[in-house]
Amino acid sequence: MPKKTLRAVEALQEAQKIAFAPYVFQASISLRKLGILSYIFEHKNGASIQEIAKGTSVSEYGVGVLLEIAESSDIVFQNKENKYELTKIGYFLAFDKTVGVNINFNNDICYKGLYHLNDSILNGKAEGLKELGNWSTIYEGLSKLTPQQHKAWFNFDHHYSDYVFKDALKLVFKRNPKFIFDVGANTGKFAINCCEYNDEVCVKMLDLPGQLQIALANTNKNGYKDRIESFEIDWLSENPKIPTGADIIWMSQFLDCFSKDEIVKILSTCANSMNENTELFIMETFTDRQKFDNAKFILEATSLYFTTMANGNSKMYKASEFLELIDKAGLVLKEDINQIGENHTILICKKK
Numbered sequence: 001m002p003k004k005t006l007r008a009v010e011a012l013q014e015a016q017k018i019a020f021a022p023y024v025f026q027a028s029i030s031l032r033k034l035g036i037l038s039y040i041f042e043h044k045n046g047a048s049i050q051e052i053a054k055g056t057s058v059s060e061y062g063v064g065v066l067l068e069i070a071e072s073s074d075i076v077f078q079n080k081e082n083k084y085e086l087t088k089i090g091y092f093l094a095f096d097k098t099v100g101v102n103i104n105f106n107n108d109i110c111y112k113g114l115y116h117l118n119d120s121i122l123n124g125k126a127e128g129l130k131e132l133g134n135w136s137t138i139y140e141g142l143s144k145l146t147p148q149q150h151k152a153w154f155n156f157d158h159h160y161s162d163y164v165f166k167d168a169l170k171l172v173f174k175r176n177p178k179f180i181f182d183v184g185a186n187t188g189k190f191a192i193n194c195c196e197y198n199d200e201v202c203v204k205m206l207d208l209p210g211q212l213q214i215a216l217a218n219t220n221k222n223g224y225k226d227r228i229e230s231f232e233i234d235w236l237s238e239n240p241k242i243p244t245g246a247d248i249i250w251m252s253q254f255l256d257c258f259s260k261d262e263i264v265k266i267l268s269t270c271a272n273s274m275n276e277n278t279e280l281f282i283m284e285t286f287t288d289r290q291k292f293d294n295a296k297f298i299l300e301a302t303s304l305y306f307t308t309m310a311n312g313n314s315k316m317y318k319a320s321e322f323l324e325l326i327d328k329a330g331l332v333l334k335e336d337i338n339q340i341g342e343n344h345t346i347l348i349c350k351k352k
C-alpha cells in the first residue's frame, strides 16, 4: 500500500483517534444496544436529543455524550434543523451484517482479553483467554462459553464459511467422493451440507471431544446418524493419528488455528493416512489473496484474536506461506482455486 501523505494536524488527529479508539468502540456498542442508531434511522428527517431520549428511554445526558463522540467520529451528523441523522458509516455500523458479526465478536469475545495483547506477544501465549475461562486454548472452552459469548463466537465463525459452502460443495462432489473426513468439523454444518447435497456420501467428523458432542447432536437431529460418524482427536497431543480410507480430507478455516510447525505436523499426519487417490482440500481466507483492503484489514485484526484469545501462536496466513508448509509436509499442490465466494481460496493437494 502506498504511504499516505498527511498534514501534521491530520496525522495528530489520526493518532488521537487511535489513543481514544476504545471509547469510540464502546460508544458504538451502546449506540447499537440502546437502539439509538435504529431510532435515528427510522426518523428520516432526523431526531433531536430530546426525541431520541424519549423514544429510547435513555437519559438526555446519555444520548448527548454518545452522540457527541459519534458526530466527531462521522457516525452521525446534524442537519439544518440541528437534528441527528446517520452518515453512511452510521448506517453500516447499525445494519451491515458483517460489521454486526465483527463488532459483537470483538465485544463479547475479545475486548477484555485484548488488554493482555502485549503479554501475549512477549510470552507466545493467549494471555487474554483467562478473561473467558481457564483453558489452554479457546477451542477447549468453546462448549463452555456463556450463551452470549457462544452466539458471538459461532456467528463469527459461521459467517465466514457458511456462504461459501455452496460453491465448495460443487467442487468437492465433482470428484464423486464416497467418504469425506471433515477435519475441524465444529458444529457439523459442513458434514450436514455434504449429506444434503449427495444421497450416498458418508462423513467422518474429526474434532475435540467437546465439539463432537455438539456436532453429533446436530447431525443426528438432521437424520444422518447412519452416514455421519465422529473421531476424537487433539492435534496438539504428542503423536496424533487419524484413520485411513478418505477420498477427500476437508479442512475449512481450520489450519489458521495452528502455528506453522503445528500445521506441518497436521498435514504430515494427513499425508500418512492418504493413498495416491486421496485429495486434501484446504479452504482458507488468505491475506495475500484479498481484492479489497477492507477484507485484508479484517483478517490482519483477526490474527490478533488468535494471538491474545485463541492460542497465542497462530494467525490468518498468506497463501505463499501455506504453499511452503504443504511442500514440507510431503504434499503437492494440484489445484489452486482463488474464486470461492469473495474471499476464500481452496488449495487441493495430493501425496507426493
Ligand SMILES: C[S@@+](CC[C@H](N)C(=O)[O-])C[C@H]1O[C@@H](n2cnc3c(N)ncnc32)[C@H](O)[C@@H]1O
Binding pocket: 139, 142, 157, 158, 161, 162, 183, 184, 185, 186, 187, 206, 207, 208, 211, 233, 234, 235, 236, 251, 252, 253, 254, 257
Ligand atoms: C475455526 S473452527 C472451523 C470450523 C469449520 N471447519 C468452519 O469452516 O466453520 C476450528 C475448528 O478446529 C477445531 N480445533 C481447534 N483446535 C483443535 C485441536 N487441537 N484438535 C482438534 N480440533 C481442534 C475447533 O474445535 C473448531 O471446531
